[in-house]
Amino acid sequence: MDFYQRAKRYSIEKFTTTAFSLLANTSTENLIRLTYLAERIPQKESYREKIRWIRTLFQTDHPGLAIARRVLSEIKPHHRKKIISNFIVNQLLVGTNRRKAFESEMGFYPPDAMLISPTMRCNLNCHGCYAGIYPQEDLPYEVLDRLMGECKEMGIHLVLMTGGEPFLRKDLFDLFEKHEDMIFQIYTNATLIDEKMIDRFVALGNVVPAISLEGLREETDGRRGRGQFDRIVKVMDGLRKSGIFFAVSTTQTSQNTDMLTSDAFIDFLVEKGCILQWNFHYVPIGREPDLSLMATPEQRSRMRERLAYFRATKPMLFVDFWNDGCLTQGCIAAGRKYFHVNARGDVEPCVFCHFASDNIKEKSLMEALNSPLFREIRSHQPFSENFFRPCLLIDHPQQGREFALQHAKYFTHEGAEQLFTDFAQAIDDYAQAYGEIAEAAWKEKVESQSPEPYPEGKKVVGRHG
Numbered sequence: 001m002d003f004y005q006r007a008k009r010y011s012i013e014k015f016t017t018t019a020f021s022l023l024a025n026t027s028t029e030n031l032i033r034l035t036y037l038a039e040r041i042p043q044k045e046s047y048r049e050k051i052r053w054i055r056t057l058f059q060t061d062h063p064g065l066a067i068a069r070r071v072l073s074e075i076k077p078h079h080r081k082k083i084i085s086n087f088i089v090n091q092l093l094v095g096t097n098r099r100k101a102f103e104s105e106m107g108f109y110p111p112d113a114m115l116i117s118p119t120m121r122c123n124l125n126c127h128g129c130y131a132g133i134y135p136q137e138d139l140p141y142e143v144l145d146r147l148m149g150e151c152k153e154m155g156i157h158l159v160l161m162t163g164g165e166p167f168l169r170k171d172l173f174d175l176f177e178k179h180e181d182m183i184f185q186i187y188t189n190a191t192l193i194d195e196k197m198i199d200r201f202v203a204l205g206n207v208v209p210a211i212s213l214e215g216l217r218e219e220t221d222g223r224r225g226r227g228q229f230d231r232i233v234k235v236m237d238g239l240r241k242s243g244i245f246f247a248v249s250t251t252q253t254s255q256n257t258d259m260l261t262s263d264a265f266i267d268f269l270v271e272k273g274c275i276l277q278w279n280f281h282y283v284p285i286g287r288e289p290d291l292s293l294m295a296t297p298e299q300r301s302r303m304r305e306r307l308a309y310f311r312a313t314k315p316m317l318f319v320d321f322w323n324d325g326c327l328t329q330g331c332i333a334a335g336r337k338y339f340h341v342n343a344r345g346d347v348e349p350c351v352f353c354h355f356a357s358d359n360i361k362e363k364s365l366m367e368a369l370n371s372p373l374f375r376e377i378r379s380h381q382p383f384s385e386n387f388f389r390p391c392l393l394i395d396h397p398q399q400g401r402e403f404a405l406q407h408a409k410y411f412t413h414e415g416a417e418q419l420f421t422d423f424a425q426a427i428d429d430y431a432q433a434y435g436e437i438a439e440a441a442w443k444e445k446v447e448s449q450s451p452e453p454y455p456e457g458k459k460v461v462g463r464h465g
Helices: 003-023 028-038 045-059 063-074 077-106 141-154 172-178 195-204 217-224 228-242 263-272 297-313 365-369 372-379 397-407 416-420 424-448
Strands: 114-116 158-161 183-188 207-212 247-252 276-281 317-320
Touching (some): 028 045, 045 063, 063 077, 063 297, 077 183, 141 172, 141 365, 195 207, 195 228, 207 228, 217 228, 228 263, 247 297, 276 297, 397 416
Parallel strands (some): 114 158, 183 207, 207 247, 247 276
């Protein structure tokens, strides 16, 4: 990086740090003025559009303003600085320009984030775990380290880790420290988080835990083991007391939908200091796959409606992996916006797509992202103009089967093919039933012309962003 680029990056970081420091106490009018300045930084139109969307939140006194003030007032100064410099600046502002430059140089736009499983070992035995049948391996530290460097070369500074239980790997903290210019979100069952580990989070500043939760005590202990809910609450209290930004990760099933869509559950999360909820839907893969655990089409639609309500009324952030197709303009898999590297090194299109053609131990990240399998999937995205139906596994299963059975070279664990063979008819039936609900909802949305955070784009062919 030459002197001009270093000076520009420093100026952006100073501006952003100052702006966010003011956010906790400044007037809404000044915040709106700051968004006009921030809009000039990224080169990519989609990011400028997001900043304009944030401005509308401030102008309408949306709960999003309260969320931002919560982040800035409740978390430790060093942690806050790292979130601003690593996520806001490195990932969103400077990173998007680097990813755009990479596209010009290499011919394809890199994803926004990498999801990686450093280990598939776990100290729990949760029923229906999507990762429960993978070989219990660890990805070598040297490979993890190399991948972080390759990500940054592409402009990717956001890495999400799952597993297995990532914190079984003690050497991860060496990785976090070495790559101090990246932000790491760790999906964790929280069993290994104690006061000493929280102190390490405080010292590093660039680690955000995302704790797995199935609802309140009955739902969580029912799937994760007796006493697990109380342990999680204790960890949440410790994180909040120490000023650490943390998220929760929920898996919607046919059994816990009523709890996950209740005001009581979300209010509990806010009270405990949670800032972000990730919601996933149960997919019948992994350990003892069970079709009856899938949220029904009606329950899935209910979650979409309730999250719209929560976003408008609760001081929290919400991400729904299946229902947020409007925000991502369809499926994000195969490197369009993200991908998954499992602990054996297999590069999978999605954490729920257990098939691959390449192993990261044998290929560079750029080669894996530009593989024939990934290019084939990206060439068909989005799979529908109805962004309420984004998924190649459960919304467009015929295409998912084609990718898995005809274009991938292998399945990544024993029994992974069951979703595309034994369960094919049941998944087709599900897709048809949900499709009818989603089509009616989409028609209503289009006719109402409700505003979206970013404009609905044209069909993506062979690229993304």
